[in-house]
Amino acid sequence: MASFNKDSLGNTIFVAVAVCLVCSVFVAMANVTLKPTHALNKELDQKENILRAAGLLPPGSDVAADGRGIQEIFQDFTVKAVNLDTGEYLDDFDMRGYDAVRMSKSPDNSRALSEDEDTVTIRRRENIGLVYLKEGADGTLEKLVIPVRGYGLWGTLFGYLAIDSDLTTVSGLGFYEHKETPGLGGEVDNPIWKDKWHGVQLFNDSGAPAVKLVKTRSPADSPAAVYEVDALSGATFTTRGVQNLVNFWTGELGYGPLINRLKTPS
Template sequence: MSSSNDSIKKTIIVAFALCLVCSIFVAAAAVGLKPIQNTNKDLDRKRNILSAAGMLEPGKSVDEIFDTVETRIVNLQTGAFASDAEIEEAGINPATYDQTAASKDPQLSVALSGENDPASIKRRVNYSSVYLVKSPEGEIDRIILPVHGYGLWSTMYGFMALKNDYNTVIGFGFYAQGETPGLGGEVDNPNWKALWNGKEVYNDNGQAVLRLAKGGVDSSDPEAIHKVDGLSGATLTSRGVTNLVQYWLGKEGFSPFLAQLRSEGAQ
């Protein structure tokens, strides 16, 4: 009996020691790999921004190209670039600002519900990153805006790039989504993403009307400039894309900011 108890005791001790050693190795690996993971995450973010703006070039590193992109913070409540004092008070580092984390902070975001939340994001940040590409003369050549909203199964995160008329789309794409492969997942299809190039966000009244068209776009339609082919068999994902585009490019999103840039450019 004693020998049996000793055997059980030894088994437990060995199992505990093995678990302890393994946990130490796992923790050490997690800590040691964290800088590499952060670097890769930042590189992926830059690559997606450049891809939306059509700026990726064979033979050039992502970091090399991204050095030409200026990251700024916009106050979505005022529709203007945030001042250094605002940024400091909010505790924001433009280079590392995490909008997903900020959207969960009541001090850095506002709650949305019902008809005020067509993109189903629940909370909208007070401050958003935007990315500027400037000409050699220092003028804004294009601007890249982060957007997100709910589809059928997931929150879709992406970037939209606009020309310096702040209306014409250069590129649009999602870098994170969990929609149905072959249906809503077609938001990742390069052929579909190419359809956005040249489309216009706003109508003559300044309303964000760019949307997906069920059944495809008729080129003879006078509104075709504001429409992109819907995703076949993915009605709810298509609706989600339309909602998030119109929300983030609308009056609660970037519209006041873009209108101010447009006005400054006309002066």
């Protein structure tokens, strides 16, 4: 009778395939079971980023001064889909699964930007964006938070810009994803630099985006000073990218039409 050879080629392949199959079943199961948790964490993370940009969470803490957590504070916000060309709200738009970058890659749902227009290096701009409105008890707007993105040195920076109720003054700016170098362009995350955005004016007297990141600030009493923020030292490319992305997304091709519409009493 032929003896069983456990080290034969056939057996080795059989065991290897069996191990792979069992492992892939476990990985697939883990993926399916953890999907809702991933989605929830992603949603919570975005809410946290929006609240941080709006200055509603103290740095390093996920609880506000009044003890409220992220989900609770976010209840004060309304999310609206916006037609970026007209600035009109799209109340029937299904926001589930919305992804600005994915939409910007679909020719049917985005517009191509010319070289002159594309100061943020995104090539195409999505037709619909999501904004976050914080309204007071009487329905008046307290803060508008818009998503911003644009190229720095190593990649695209993604963040949120929070604007005060006058729709002109910066309430805060924060990035939740970027590839800039820690200590150089990565200083966009430095709370001291982020603080400098508070109170900056977004638009000049003609209503055009006017933010300027400068190495030397104008005298505090000069008209130019209100649009200025300190450049990041040793990070000229990131600095230019941040200036461009703020001006792009508050401009005509970004949320400018919405901002102008909200400024005009109906």
